[in-house]
Amino acid sequence: MTEPPNGVVVGIEHLYKQYETAAGPVPVLKDVNLEIHRGEFVAIMGPSGSGKSTFMNILGCLDTPTRGRYVLDGHDTSALDSDDLARLRNRFIGFVFQGFNLLPRASLLENVALPLIYAGTPRRERSERARELLERVGLGRHVEHRPSQISGGQQQRVAIARALANRPSLLLADEPTGNLDTATSHEIMGLFTQLNAEAGITVVLVTHEHDVARFAKREVSFVDGVVTHDGHVREPESAT
Ligand SMILES: Nc1ncnc2c1ncn2[C@@H]1O[C@H](COP(=O)(O)OP(=O)(O)O)[C@@H](O)[C@H]1O
Numbered sequence: 001m002t003e004p005p006n007g008v009v010v011g012i013e014h015l016y017k018q019y020e021t022a023a024g025p026v027p028v029l030k031d032v033n034l035e036i037h038r039g040e041f042v043a044i045m046g047p048s049g050s051g052k053s054t055f056m057n058i059l060g061c062l063d064t065p066t067r068g069r070y071v072l073d074g075h076d077t078s079a080l081d082s083d084d085l086a087r088l089r090n091r092f093i094g095f096v097f098q099g100f101n102l103l104p105r106a107s108l109l110e111n112v113a114l115p116l117i118y119a120g121t122p123r124r125e126r127s128e129r130a131r132e133l134l135e136r137v138g139l140g141r142h143v144e145h146r147p148s149q150i151s152g153g154q155q156q157r158v159a160i161a162r163a164l165a166n167r168p169s170l171l172l173a174d175e176p177t178g179n180l181d182t183a184t185s186h187e188i189m190g191l192f193t194q195l196n197a198e199a200g201i202t203v204v205l206v207t208h209e210h211d212v213a214r215f216a217k218r219e220v221s222f223v224d225g226v227v228t229h230d231g232h233v234r235e236p237e238s239a240t
């Protein structure tokens with residue numbers, strides 16, 4: 001695999017997205033320009049409805065822009081059909097959702113190994129890798145458990161392990177702490193911080209909480225589909 005120039009993992013240029021609805025087109029993202037380099041830890045912030053999830057879904061190749069360019073790890077996604085996008089997603093993206101999205105009837109080991117099946121990894125290697133990842137997120141002793149037998153914070157750890165299965169270039173998380181209490185949220189953010197600092201994994205996550213964003217190194221804020229801030233993580237406006 002050739003290294004993209006300057007270690008740019010995400011290159012977004014003049015990106016627009018509108019949804020076609022019965023009531024007509026709804027513009028959601030308006031001329032977004034952004035570059036994310038390997039090893040960055042970015043918090044995407046902004047009020048509800050500002051386009052954060054739409055943006056993340058495009059980053060994760062779950063959706064496509066209406067206009068503009070998205071280059072993922074050196075691959076221009078605009079020319080790709082949905083099969084090619086799915087392949088790109090499996091190879092380069094790990095996605096963590098607010099609701100964990102684990103398979104309830106599968107063991108933790110099977111959940112984490114699932115993306116490796118799609119990637120064609122041999123069975124033995126799948127289970128070794130899944131075990132190793134569960135150890136890395138602190139769940140090495142629970143590999144045979146079902147998701148319902150562990151806590152929400154632990155389930156999110158499993159989802160993070162699963163997202164890392166194919167050694168993605170980009171770890172994306174859309175409000176990963178949205179269903180968790182404050183203490184557990186901080187533990188999960190500690191895990192993202194550790195993965196970023198120790199393994200150099202590029203992390204982009206959405207939150208609307210400042211105490212969650214504080215863990216990141218860069219903050220990108222959206223208001224009404226426009227980037228209004230890109231730089232240091234800001235302190236919250238004084239509480240009233
Ligand atoms: N599939 C869709 N069809 C039509 N409108 C949508 C769709 N998904 C999201 N929207 C609208 O796009 C805007 C941005 O949504 P979203 O990206 O989910 O924002 P956020 O994640 O910041 O809350 C909202 O006004 C939302 O109602």
Ligand SMILES: [Mg+2]
Binds near residue numbers: 052053054
């Ligand atoms: Mg959202």
